[in-house]
Amino acid sequence: MPLIRRDDAAPAPGQERREIPRDREGLIAQLDDKRPVARRRASRELAGDAGAVDALCDALEREQDEGCRHAMLTALLVTGGQRVQERLLPLLRSEDAALRNGAIEVLQGMPKLAAGYMDELLADPDSDVRIFAVNILESLRHERVPDWLRGVLERDDHVNVCAAAVDVLTEVGDDHCLDALRQLPARFPGEPFIAFAVRTAERRITGEERGDGR
Amino acid sequence: MTRVLVVDDAQTVRLYHRELLEQDGFDVDEAVNGLEALERLADTPYDLLLVDVNMPRMDGYTCVRRVRTDGPDIGVPVIMVTTEGAAGDREQALSAGANLHMAKPVQPEVLLSRVRLMSGVLS
Amino acid sequence: MAADAPREATEVPGIGYEDFTRFREFYYRKTGNWFEENKRYYVDKRLLARMRATGCGTFREYFVRLRFETDGAELQELVNSMTVNETYFFREEYQFQCLVRSMLPRVVKRKKPGETVRIWSLPCSTGEEVYSLALYLLEYWDDVDDYNVELIGSDIDTRALEKANQGIYEGRALHALPGPLLKRYFRRLPDGSHQILKSIRDSIRISRVNLQDPLETRPYRGFDVVFCRNLLIYFDDAARRRAAETLYDALNPGGYICLGHSEFMSRISSLFKPARFPEAIVYQRPEEDQT
Numbered sequence: 001m002p003l004i005r006r007d008d009a010a011p012a013p014g015q016e017r018r019e020i021p022r023d024r025e026g027l028i029a030q031l032d033d034k035r036p037v038a039r040r041r042a043s044r045e046l047a048g049d050a051g052a053v054d055a056l057c058d059a060l061e062r063e064q065d066e067g068c069r070h071a072m073l074t075a076l077l078v079t080g081g082q083r084v085q086e087r088l089l090p091l092l093r094s095e096d097a098a099l100r101n102g103a104i105e106v107l108q109g110m111p112k113l114a115a116g117y118m119d120e121l122l123a124d125p126d127s128d129v130r131i132f133a134v135n136i137l138e139s140l141r142h143e144r145v146p147d148w149l150r151g152v153l154e155r156d157d158h159v160n161v162c163a164a165a166v167d168v169l170t171e172v173g174d175d176h177c178l179d180a181l182r183q184l185p186a187r188f189p190g191e192p193f194i195a196f197a198v199r200t201a202e203r204r205i206t207g208e209e210r211g212d213g214r
Numbered sequence: 215m216t217r218v219l220v221v222d223d224a225q226t227v228r229l230y231h232r233e234l235l236e237q238d239g240f241d242v243d244e245a246v247n248g249l250e251a252l253e254r255l256a257d258t259p260y261d262l263l264l265v266d267v268n269m270p271r272m273d274g275y276t277c278v279r280r281v282r283t284d285g286p287d288i289g290v291p292v293i294m295v296t297t298e299g300a301a302g303d304r305e306q307a308l309s310a311g312a313n314l315h316m317a318k319p320v321q322p323e324v325l326l327s328r329v330r331l332m333s334g335v336l337s
Numbered sequence: 338m339a340a341d342a343p344r345e346a347t348e349v350p351g352i353g354y355e356d357f358t359r360f361r362e363f364y365y366r367k368t369g370n371w372f373e374e375n376k377r378y379y380v381d382k383r384l385l386a387r388m389r390a391t392g393c394g395t396f397r398e399y400f401v402r403l404r405f406e407t408d409g410a411e412l413q414e415l416v417n418s419m420t421v422n423e424t425y426f427f428r429e430e431y432q433f434q435c436l437v438r439s440m441l442p443r444v445v446k447r448k449k450p451g452e453t454v455r456i457w458s459l460p461c462s463t464g465e466e467v468y469s470l471a472l473y474l475l476e477y478w479d480d481v482d483d484y485n486v487e488l489i490g491s492d493i494d495t496r497a498l499e500k501a502n503q504g505i506y507e508g509r510a511l512h513a514l515p516g517p518l519l520k521r522y523f524r525r526l527p528d529g530s531h532q533i534l535k536s537i538r539d540s541i542r543i544s545r546v547n548l549q550d551p552l553e554t555r556p557y558r559g560f561d562v563v564f565c566r567n568l569l570i571y572f573d574d575a576a577r578r579r580a581a582e583t584l585y586d587a588l589n590p591g592g593y594i595c596l597g598h599s600e601f602m603s604r605i606s607s608l609f610k611p612a613r614f615p616e617a618i619v620y621q622r623p624e625e626d627q628t
C-alpha cells in the first residue's frame with residue numbers, strides 16, 4: 001500500500017504542546033542556542049511579547065544566519081511599538097545591507113510611530129540615512145507621506161535623496177506635489193535622470209499618457 | 215539579441231535604464247528585488263545583470279552572492295549600482311561577486327559604455 | 338468581490354466603524370487574515386449572523402464573549418463562517434504534474450526505497466486538494482509502489498474539514514477531474530453526488546491547524562513537499578512572513594513548496610530559492626541549510 005496513514009507518527013495537534021513548558025527567560029536563553037532551528041522557534045514564540053524586544057534586538061545584531069534573522073525581524077514586526085522603533089533606527093547605519101533592509105521593512109510596518117522620528121531622520125547629515133528614510137516612506141501607510149516627500153524635494157540638496165523621493169511620488173504623489181516636482185530639475189541641471197524621473201512622476205500623477213502610447 | 219536584467223526597486227530607475235538600453239538595441243527585463251531577479255534567472259538566461267543594492271526582501275549583495283554560488287549561470291556578468299561612490303560600496307560589490315561597480319546617479323553614456331563592455335557587445 | 342461592490346458603503350445596523358476596526362485587529366491577531374475596508378459588508382454580515390446564533394443583542398456583548406471564552410468554541414464557529422473555502426479537484430493541475438515529474442524524482446533520490454515521502458496540503462479546505470494529490474500519485478507517479486507516501490491535509494476551518502473527511506462532492510468541485518478518474522475512485526450516491534472511495538479516505542490524514550499559531554504548527558515537520566495555495570493572499574505582510582518561516586521549518590532541507598498562481602515568494606521572503614522545472618516554478622528550501 002503506497003499511501004500510508006500514520007496517526008501515531010506525529011501527534012495530533014493540540015496534544016503535543018512544547019516539550020518543556022517555557023517562559024520568556026527560557027525562550028530568550030534559546031536565542032543563543034547553537035542550532036538555528038531552535039533560535040528560529042524561540043523567535044517565533046517571542047513574537048508579540050513586548051518584554052522580549054531588547055533580547056530579540058541584541059540577538060538580531062549578533063545573528064549571522066539569514067533564516068534566524070528573518071524570524072527575529074518578523075517577531076519584532078509582530079510585537080511593534082516604541083522600543084522596537086528605537087532599537088531598529090540605529091541599524092539603518094549598519095554596513096550590512098541585509099540587516100538595514102530588514103530594519104526598513106519592519107519600520108514600514110509600524111506607521112503610527114513614524115511621525116515621531118521621520119523629521120529627524122530626513123534631516124540626518126548622512127545622505128544614505130536620508131535615502132533609507134525615503135525608503136521607509138515608500139510603503140508606509142501614513143497620511144503625511146506626500147508632505148514629507150515634498151519637503152525632501154524642496155530642501156534636500158543631495159541628488160540621490162531627491163531621486164528616491166521622486167520615485168516614491170510616482171506612486172503616492174498628488175496634485176500638491178506637482179510644483180515641487182517641476183522645480184526639481186533646475187536644481188540638478190547636469191542630471192538627465194532627475195529630469196526623466198520627474199517627467200515620469202508628473203505623467204503618473206496627472207494621468208496624462210505620452211504621445212507614443214507607453 | 216543581448217538580454218539585460220535590470221534589478222531595482224525604484225520604478226523610475228528601471229524605466230530609465232530600460233529606455234536607454236532599448237534605444238541602444240538591448241532586450242531588457244525588470245525585477246523589483248533580488249529574489250525576483252533569482253526567479254527570472256531560473257527562467258531565462260541573461261547576458262548581463264544590472265543590480266541595485268538597497269531593495270526590500272532581498273538586497274543586491276545577497277542576490278549577487280546567491281547568483282555566484284548556485285545560480286543557473288554563475289558566471290553571468292554583473293554590474294552593481296550603489297548610491298554613494300564610497301570605497302566601502304565598491305569593495306562590498308566586488309566581493310559579493312560583481313564585475314563592475316557604478317555610482318548613482320548614472321550618466322547615460324557611462325551606463326551604455328559599461329553595459330556594452332560587460333555584455334560582450336564590444337568583444 | 339464584484340457582487341459586493343455596490344453595497345460597500347452600506348453599514349450593517351448594530352456594528353459601527355469602530356466595532357469593525359476593533360474586530361478586524363482581533364481577528365487578524367488570531368488568524369493572520371486581514372480585512373480591507375471594502376470587506377466591511379462581508380464581515381459585518383457574518384458577525385451579525387453569529388450574534389443572532391449566540392443570542393447576543395449587541396456587538397459589544399458578542400465581542401466580550403468572543404474574547405473571554407476559554408474553550409475557543411465561538412471563535413472556531415466564527416472562523417468557519419469567515420473563511421473562503423473555494424477549491425476544486427485538479428486546480429492548477431500543472432503543479433501536480435510538476436510534483437510527479439520533477440519534484441518527487443528529486444526528493445526520492447535522497448531516500449532509500451521503503452522510506453516515507455511526506456506531503457502536506459495546507460490549507461486543504463474541503464479536501465479537494467489533498468485528494469487530488471492522492472489520485473495524482475496513484476495514477477501518474479511511476480514509482481508510487483516503491484515508496485510509502487504520507488499525505489496530510491490541514492485547515493483552520495473545522496466545518497470544511499468535516500466535509501473533507503466525508504469526501505462527498507458534486508458539481509463545480511469535480512469539473513476539472515478527468516471522467517475516468519471519477520469512475521475509478523468515486524462511488525455515486527443516490528442523490529447524484531460522488532463520494533471518494535473509503536480506501537482513499539482512510540489513507541490520508543486530516544487535521545485542524547492554524548498556520549499563524551507557532552505552537553499548533555510545531556509538530557508539523559519533516560515534509561518533502563508542501564502545497565500552500567491560495568491562503569497567503571488573505572494574509573498581510575507580517576502574517577505572510579510568519580507563514581513562510583513556519584513552512585520553512587516544516588520542510589526538510591531541499592524540500593519544495595507550491596504556492597497559488599497569484600502568490601509569489603519574491604514578494605514575501607528570502608528564505609526559499611526558486612526552482613525552475615519544465616512544468617512550473619516552485620520554491621525550495623536550500624539543501625545545504627543546517628537545521
Ligand SMILES: C[S@@+](CC[C@H](N)C(=O)[O-])C[C@H]1O[C@@H](n2cnc3c(N)ncnc32)[C@H](O)[C@@H]1O
Pocket residue numbers: 368369370420421422423424425428459460461462463466491492493494497546547548549565566567568571597
Ligand atoms: C481558498 S481556500 C484554498 C484551498 C486550496 N488550497 C486551493 O487552493 O484550492 C483557503 C483556505 O484557507 C484556510 N485558512 C484561512 N486562514 C488560515 C490559517 N490561519 N491557517 C490555516 N488555514 C487557514 C481557510 O479556512 C480556507 O479553507
